[in-house]
Structures are given as C-alpha cells and as structure tokens.
Amino acid sequence: MKLPVAFEEKMKDLLGEEFQDYIDCYEEKRYYGLRVNTLKISVEDFQKICPWKLEPIPWIENGFYYDGDSIQPAKHPYYAAGLYYLQEPSAMTPANRLPVQPREKVLDVCAAPGGKATELASKLGREGVLAANDISSSRAKGLLKNLELSGVGNLLVLSEEPGKLISYFREYFDKILIDAPCSGEGMFRKEKRMVKAWEEHGPEFFSKIQKSIIAQAAEMLKPGGMILYSTCTFDRRENEETILSLLEQFPEFEICEMKGYEGFRPGIPKDDREDLVKTVRIFPHCMKGEGHYLALLKKGSEGCENTETNLERQKKQTVPGSAGGLKKIPEELEEFLGHLTLPLDPSRLDLKKERVYYMPAELPDLKGIRFLRTGLLLGELKKNRFEPSQALAMYLKMEEYDQVLNLSVEDERVHRYLKGETLDVSDLCSNSSQKKQKAGSGRKQKDKGWSLVCVDGYPLGWGKLASGTLKNKYLPGWRWQS
C-alpha cells in the first residue's frame, strides 16, 4: 500500500524501531468486529443463538471478531432485531472505557453514524438521557436509524454546532464522549480512500476543530463529570496536544487512568505533563485493532477515584422537565397503551402534531435547537386510530406487548416479513386448527389488530392481523431488497 511520504516520516519519528512492524501490518487483513447490544440481549444469550464462529475481543466484554470475508452479519434477521452492531474493534474502546452508569445524562458530541452512541445507550439503560449530536444533518439521519434499530428510547438526536448547545446544556451532562472528526490515519488499511482525504485535510486542519469542540464540551459537563476524548488517528497535534489545550484553558480537569489492556500503549508526555501517559494509544502492530487514541478526563477537584454515585448527585441537582404531559390521553392511544405491560409515566407523554412521544425526564427547553428526534416516538394518531411506530417495536421486549407473532429464525416468513410482504399466519392464530406456534411464545395470538412480529423472541416490527393474514407494517425505508 502506498502511503504519503510525510506520513511515513512522521510515523518513523513516533515509533522508532517499531516502525517496520507497523508498516508490515499493512500487508495483513483488516479486522471485523461485532458488538452485542446488551440493551436487548446478554452476551451469554447471544452466544447461545449466534449462528457463526466468533472470537472474543479480549479488552471488550461484549465484542467479538468475525470473519468478514466469509460471513455477512448485516444480512441476518438478528441484525434487523438490533441484537448487535458491526464496528471495527479498536473503535469499540472509547464507549467501553467511559464509565457511564444507568440513569445518567450523556452527550455524544460527534455521534454519527452511532457506533459509540449505541453502546453508551446500552450502558445507560432505559432511564437517563442520551443526547447524540452530529453537525451533519444527513449523517444524523443514519445515526437516528441506528439508535432506533438498537432500541434506544431515552434519546435526543441533535444536529448542531456544539457551541450552540452550550446555552441549553451548561453543566448538564454527567458524561460526554467526543469522538472527534480527525485525519483518520488509523483507517488507512480499512478504507484506502482515507489516504487521499488525509492529503486534502491533514492533522493541522483537524486539530483546530478538535480544540474548539473539546472546550465547548467542557462547558456542558457537570463538575465531577467525565469526558472521553477519542480519535482514530496517530498525530500528536490531534491527540495529546488537544488534551493539553483543554488542560490549559480548564485547569480544573485532570487526566484519569482507564482500565488497561496489554496491547495499549501510553500517550506521549510533553514538558511537565507526565500525566499524558495515562492516555491510550492503540496501534495495529501491537494489538488486533486498526488504531485509536483515547483520553479520559474528570472535571473538578474530587479526583478520578471519587465514588459519589450518579443517584447521589441527582438528588442534589434536579432540572425541571419540559414534556409537560398531555392534558387528556386520546381514547385510541389509551386503548393501544392498554396492550403494553411496561410502566409509562403519563407526565412524560408529548404530542407534536399527530405524533406521540415518550420524553426523557428532566429535559431543558429545546426551542431553537435543530433536532431530528426528541424522546421515543410511540406512534401517530390518525383518524380514530393510533398507529405504533417502528421505533416503539424496536424499543419493546417481546413480553411487554400482549399480541405477539413469534417466528423462528428458520421460518422463511421472517425474510419475507423483512422484505415487506403480506404473510399468511393462520397457523399461528387462535382460531386455526393448528393452534400451536412453531417457535411460539407459548401464548395464543389473537385474530385481529396490531401484532408485534418477533424473531426467536426479539421484535422486528409491526403487522396488522385480520383473518389469519398479516398486513405488513415493517417501516418501508428499512425493508430488505428482494
């Protein structure tokens, strides 16, 4: 592979006698990774149903290598059920090493297409809030899809310049991830076009943007909160020097140690900042990942070891909510909600035009921000009826809705459902002569109304049942090509 001369010279300087090992690894194959979405399934349960041979990624509890030359996990129904996300292994590290706890308020500043945001959401669970932002509105659309596919409901998907967010979210977040736009030197083996992009916009160009983003994020972090800064590049100007610029401007920050791994290399110290060695470099010749840089930082004087829990902090700081609730829940919505077994707080229901949302608690007023989604879209009120959304189907667990069509992954109707076809499901309905469901949930399916279509117990989407026929309500934009 032909690398730019200036890049090679820099890497020689950075790596010294390891340079040849680094160059040699360009002849090796890239690594493919699959991360189990623990919001939907435990690693143990996934391993029981996984159809492929996977090898654990040693520093990521829910990460696995797969053979990308022989299998295509994105074309399996479990992918459509949001059970995993496909991600380069070293890119799994930032969200893994940011210690997000359930119920926190978390911001992913540069989130599209959502590789890290989906993992932050899994760690958060169903409460708290994940604000996922990306300056590019077209990329933010892909981000929204990936978050919805992963079953994330307590979310905001924003598309703003981070400086604009400060006045809305000053000292609001417990944890912030900045996976900064960068020159992408760690992507050269995976995507050859990155070499050309590097020649057009290199480290100098990106370092200015990164310094500005990290300073803006610092203002949105609560005292005691943590930032994880990451890039997929090797240049010091985009890595250690971005951290130095933060520490100069905001001396209340300190660098924290993160959980180690034998392949991690320390960051490069400069002058009196010996603590930069606590930051982490991932090189492809030292471990099985393409390359990354990570720095974990804490704001305030409590020190990295302070153990005050998020709940203790929340008791001290409460922010009024902005959902306001509905004055009266429309009958058709109430009827639909009667089929759900999960507890919903009515004060968090919000109606915008005909769309009904379930909002995260304690949000500030978002008027004036460009957003693609606030909260979980439950569905739409149409004339005298309520139509549940694809996002709600993905959010639910099978046992949280009382009318389920559970198909086995072996059932050819799963693929046909994902392509948008109408299905004959009379064998699974309660008035049929063959009453037993093949891979059934053990429950009888009623004959009429909205059904949650599942594969092996994991929701895929909605269908509307009448006389043994399932009218397909899988979101048209998500349908598989024939």
Ligand SMILES: C[S@@+](CC[C@H](N)C(=O)[O-])C[C@H]1O[C@@H](n2cnc3c(N)ncnc32)[C@H](O)[C@@H]1O
């Ligand atoms: C490295 S990618 C993020 C990848 C993402 N975190 C993931 O894991 O899927 C960087 C992203 O930053 C966005 N970006 C660029 N400049 C930005 C800015 N000033 N503020 C917010 N996002 C920005 C880009 O559109 C791009 O999607």
